[in-house]
Amino acid sequence: MIFNDKTLNSALSRGEIAPCYFVWGEDPHLKAKSVERIVAAVVPDPEMREFISRFDRRGIRDSAGADGYLNAVIGESSTVPMFLERGLCVVRDFPLEKLSNAGVKRLKGFIEGLDGSTVVVFYFPSTEIAQKKGAPEKSRYKTVLKYFEDGGANVYCPHYPERECAAVAEKYAATLGGRLSGKNAQRLVELVGTDMGMLMRECEKLCSAADGGEISGELIDALAARQVSASMYEVSQAVFAADADRALDVLDRLEKDGVEPVVAAGALSGAFLDVFRLKIMLEGRGSVREVSEAFAYGARDFALDEYSQAGRANRAAARRLSMPAVKKCVDLLAQADVDLKGGSRLAPWDVMRSLVIRLVSEAGAC
Numbered sequence: 001m002i003f004n005d006k007t008l009n010s011a012l013s014r015g016e017i018a019p020c021y022f023v024w025g026e027d028p029h030l031k032a033k034s035v036e037r038i039v040a041a042v043v044p045d046p047e048m049r050e051f052i053s054r055f056d057r058r059g060i061r062d063s064a065g066a067d068g069y070l071n072a073v074i075g076e077s078s079t080v081p082m083f084l085e086r087g088l089c090v091v092r093d094f095p096l097e098k099l100s101n102a103g104v105k106r107l108k109g110f111i112e113g114l115d116g117s118t119v120v121v122f123y124f125p126s127t128e129i130a131q132k133k134g135a136p137e138k139s140r141y142k143t144v145l146k147y148f149e150d151g152g153a154n155v156y157c158p159h160y161p162e163r164e165c166a167a168v169a170e171k172y173a174a175t176l177g178g179r180l181s182g183k184n185a186q187r188l189v190e191l192v193g194t195d196m197g198m199l200m201r202e203c204e205k206l207c208s209a210a211d212g213g214e215i216s217g218e219l220i221d222a223l224a225a226r227q228v229s230a231s232m233y234e235v236s237q238a239v240f241a242a243d244a245d246r247a248l249d250v251l252d253r254l255e256k257d258g259v260e261p262v263v264a265a266g267a268l269s270g271a272f273l274d275v276f277r278l279k280i281m282l283e284g285r286g287s288v289r290e291v292s293e294a295f296a297y298g299a300r301d302f303a304l305d306e307y308s309q310a311g312r313a314n315r316a317a318a319r320r321l322s323m324p325a326v327k328k329c330v331d332l333l334a335q336a337d338v339d340l341k342g343g344s345r346l347a348p349w350d351v352m353r354s355l356v357i358r359l360v361s362e363a364g365a366c
Contacts, residue, residue: 001153005030008155012041017086019114022148024124025157029197034155035090035123042088042119051081056092066098067106074110077118087118094122096140107144111151122148159194161301162186162310168196169203173215178207180215188220190310193227228259229267233310236271239329239356240317242364247356251349261348262340265355269333271314274303276326278318325362332358 053076080087166185173180192202206215238247292301305311336355
């Protein structure tokens with residue numbers, strides 16, 4: 001079985017409990033909530049949850065340790081505590097990449113032998129499971145994931161799309177006594193990002209500041225904790241508009257916030273690559289879907305989508321800028337990355353300021 005957080009919740013509400021779950025994905029909040037729901041379904045009484053068996057990967061450095069860890073999980077799962085109707089074993093960040101081939105076969109047999117008397121949850125709150133082609137651990141995780149699909153459930157929790165995040169923010173603010181319009185919810189998502197945990201924390205902060213009133217765009221701009229990529233998107237839009245002062249103001253704010261220049265440069269590169277890819281697409285060499293899949297955009301496909309504010313702005317930039325100018329900007333960003341990693345005598349933030357001025361010059365010449 002394959003679930004996302006919503007379909008998992010529906011299945012659990014119907015009393016459908018799988019023998020095992022593999023919970024993974026990009027959104028930490030949705031992963032944590034999914035595990036909470038599984039725990040609540042398997043062990044409804046909160047006072048009985050102290051009997052849940054829990055494991056994490058700390059201290060495991062090689063295949064011998066990983067195989068031993070698996071043996072401990074299997075041993076613990078073989079008995080049901082006398083106080084529970086079902087046993088429950090929650091395993092955090094199992095080091096599949098360190099498991100021997102024999103260990104993988106043992107895990108397969110263990111999953112196939114589960115009868116539901118004990119539910120086993122493999123939960124990956126910290127481990128980033130690579131999905132791109134060529135990732136060294138991809139095949140190992142993909143193999144084990146298929147075991148869970150066949151013997152239980154694969155629960156994938158990606159970030160929600162931008163529009164869905166905005167709808168969630170609007171509803172969540174209402175439950176907190178605040179009023180957040182659809183337009184301002186969209187603005188909040190563009191600044192904060194699609195990480196559901198961060199988005200909900202920002203809603204709580206803004207509702208508290210609004211004190212039961214309307215959460216205005218001005219309040220969001222003043223208080224929302226911008227993700228670096230959102231701030232660098234703001235820089236990119238200033239560059240495309242040839243507004244050097246606005247771009248430099250954002251850099252000053254990031255420097256004061258303690259953001260690493262190399263991180264800011266990476267986010268700015270991403271914003272320009274969005275425009276570069278859209279430029280190619282708009283010249284008739286691909287579709288949004290093809291570009292999104294080729295470059296693993298996932299929930300970030302709003303940067304290409306004509307229905308989002310960011311996507312529309314990127315498309316406008318792609319139409320206005322010439323291909324030589326876009327390519328020159330990408331080259332300048334690549335050189336800045338080298339300079340930030342020791343290739344220049346300038347201070348790192350001065351490298352960034354010089355970069356922005358040169359980017360504005362290229363964009364303004366079009």
